[in-house]
Amino acid sequence: MIFTELILENFGPYAGKHIINLRPEIEENTRPIILFGGMNGGGKTTLMDAIRLALYGSRAQCSTRGNLGYSDFLTQSVNSQTPPYEKARIYLSFELFQEDELVEITVNRYWERNPVEGKDHLGIIRTVSGQESLDTGLANTWDEYIETLLPLGISNLFLFDGEQVKELAEQDIPPQPVIEAIQSLLGLGLAEKLAIDLEVLVSRKRKQVAKGLQLDNLEKIEAKLKQHYQEEELAKEELGKLTNHLKRAQNKEKLAEEKFRVEGGKIAAKKTKLDLEKKDLETSLDTLRKNLTQLAAGVLPLGLITPLLQQVQNLGEQDLKSQQFKMAQSILKERDERLLSYLNQLNLKSDNLEKINNFLSQENQQLTEEYGIESWLNLNEEDLKQLNDLLNLQLPLQLNLAQEQLSRLHHLETELESKEKELVLSASPEDYDKLDKALQEAKQEVRKCQTAYDLCNHRCQEIQKAIKKTKQELEKYSQDALDYKNDEHLIKSAARVQETLKLFKERLTLKKLNKLEGEVTECFRYLLHKSDLVHRVAIDTQNFSLSLYDPTGKVIPKHRLSAGEKQLLAIAFLWGLARVSGRNLPVAIDTPLGRLDSSHRNNLVERYFPTASHQVILLSTDTEIGKTEVQKLREIDAIAKEYLLKYDSSQRQTTVHPNSYFWPTEKE
Missing domain, CATH: 3.40.50.300 (P-loop containing nucleotide triphosphate hydrolases)
Structure with missing residues (x-):
């Protein structure tokens, strides 16, 4: 700490x-x-x-x-x-x-x-x-x-002041707080408390013995307990029989439920609901088929020739470009002639004119080869726009819608098939009545057996409570008899226990103080720095006063010690007590040196x-x-x-x- x-x-x-x-x-x-x-x-x-x-x-x-x-x-x-x-x-x-x-x-x-x-x-x-x-x-x-x-009882060993050391040094017998700390530290207070508690216990037992015992009802209680045991045996036997009846009824109920399920009773019970669900599915299927028929009456079939339509689209775009070229060809020819005429007026060299004329001829030849193909579809721009709208918008939309409708159609057909199978497996009304009647009878038998079992089990529990209560009464009277003998024995033994406790306390004190004496001696000799002055410090087992002995075994009167040496002895005493406690705790000292001279x-x-x-x-x-x-x-x-x-x-x-x-x- x-x-x-x-x-x-x-x-x-x-x-x-x-x-x-x-x-x-x-x-x-x-x-x-x-x-x-x-x-x-x-x-x-x-x-x-x-x-x-x-x-x-x-x-x-x-x-x-x-x-x-x-x-x-x-x-x-x-x-x-x-x-x-x-x-x-x-x-x-x-x-x-x-x-x-x-x-x-x-x-x-x-x-x-x-x-x-x-x-x-x-x-x-x-x-x-x-x-x-x-x-x-x-x-x-x-x-x-x-x-x-x-612990508060030993805190003064770790939190002490100079006045406490001074008081301990000047008195032959330690002050009461130190004595209490020593007793707490050595465990001697426990022996004192045990002795006091023993006196209180003996006094209480004397009063109990003086009251005597009332055991007249003991035989009646024993007879009542015997009767309860007989009733419990009969009730448990009946409970065992009812348990077997309940298990058989539960097994019969399980078999009836299984037969009801296997032979279509469960399906027949919800036949009306299944018929309605089947009718709803058929209606939904009719609606989907009509929707698909309407889709087929539109542009949807053209989805089968989508590649051909795309070829037409490509050819139409080429035809349109060819038509536009033919319309512009005469205009380009006139422009070329005006350009050549203008160039002649500029008096250019004949070589340059020849080059320009060849360039224009090559350009016109290239445009003729690229756009001068024969037009055989004769599509105009409006026709080509309608074809593009069909391929890029209308047809993909119709195909997606048709796919969704087909998927929904397949799902509903599967559900309808499942409902039809369930209806085929359902029992006939006559068989359903028989199966349901057998199941209800089995359930009724289980409820009857369960009620009888619960009543018998409750009766067993009540009998067991009565047995427990009667046992407690019997134990009370039996314990009273034992307590009477024990109280007498305790009172007679109390004196011997007190003597044993006294001897225990003396031996415990002696054993603990021997260890404390060794610690105090070691601490005092260490602080005194005079190994030849004090050989041993003894502690009285009654009042915990200190006695000093020299190496020859002679007592050193305490008054022979100087004031400083007495204070060192007091500090050694507190130090030794702290070391014997075995607690790793801080030490706080107020005014620690007092009247000590420089050496001490x-x-x-x-x-x-x-x-x-x-x-x-x-x-x-x-x-x-x-x-x-x-x-x-x-x-x-x-x-x-x-x-x-x-x-x-x-x-x-x-x-x-x-x-x-x-x-x-x-x-x-």
Whole structure:
């Protein structure tokens, strides 16, 4: 699980909208620490409260809530500069793997200054493979879902502040929230709940036994059940007989239907309709034949000599050209003579005149050979136009129409033939009456058998319901007798169960704490950087107090530890608990260094912060993670994001400055 983004809008000292990127990486290079810098009262704790509020809603253990009701707390959390029509909002996005698939979940809580019904509104957006969807089902079961990821009981192990570390360091016995987290983490709360539930169960059973049992009607119920079984047997036997009768009647009906169909009864039933259809077909055929006769009386027969007509068309065109040539021939001859006469007047050379005369003779010869053929059809232009209209328009239209009529004629003749065959196969009126009567009698027999079968089947079902009800009564009385004995046995065994549960709890506690002791010892020695000071950290099974032992096995009094070493021990305790939980979760620490001296600060900076989790959110003042510490974290490439929270006391507002801290990087 990784927090990816936190958006605050009109929440606490954060007026307007502030978007904070929490991804622990720079250019795809993983770096665990997200560092926030801010002076006291500048909004650091508000960021921690925002994360808790987004995750847990009314159950969140926020620092500024105190004894306030949830509605009052929400009203108090709205920024004072927020206009009446705007809302306070918190968006918290985080990524996790579900079923081998990366899923991003965005929790959206928003509310008015005076929340309706005293609560906020919750929306959940689920993003898979870049596709966003509003998950109302998850929103409705959010409290149960978040308990599977980061249970509220152990959240203080991952979201804690310097005051919590200080309190844990100064007290010999851990505070109650830490004890509850330990019990939840080790599963000890389950044993306690089982013990309480057992007491409640024993108390209830004592009351049931005191009431006694009323079993006088047991024999009557058994006799009634026996009678029902006998009735059921008789009804099933009758139902079997009726089933056979129904099957025989159904088979008889099928045979009658088949005979009715094969012997023409079905066709005879629709004979009148077939006769009408036949008559309509005959009428349509007569109409088509008359239409074809009318077509044959026109130009349609000429379609048989279409090639001859086309030859006539070609010859007619040639004749017409020949006639036109003969008419123009004399005019051309006169023009040639006038041309030659004119040329003679021009006194041209005799050779040139000879050439011109030969040219005109050749032209006239060529035209005579091409158009001077003998005309024998004697067609004029009007005759040729009528012939062209016949071949190109009238005759193709008549042929298409005739083809359509012939196709329709063939189709109707086929239909008529089919109707005539059906009528031939139809039964005679006398045979039809016999076939229909046999079929109706078979159907009537099926209906009669079906009615008798349904009534008997219904009677069987009613008897079975009565048997079931009687069995339930019998089981109740029988169960009462068993329960009476079981209750007595349970009450007698309760004390032994309680002792066993107590022993189980002790052994479970011992087993779990052994693992926790090893983790806390390893974390403390790692942070302390003094392997010869503490050899083992022991945890008391009753109150979870810590005891230290040196390499020789002697107890090291806790007061011998310096204030800084006590804080390291408290941090090691929280770190060990988080590691034992087995949950891969982010860690957020508010005011992380407290009163530590420089040596212990360096140990936390170099050893704890970069390795506490895959994502570590630090909320620090300039005196905790100072210039030396932040430069050290930068040198080891542990910081992914830096933010500076600047508080304006005159406006009572905090602004978030990304890529910035109290001491800028060398690049800045």
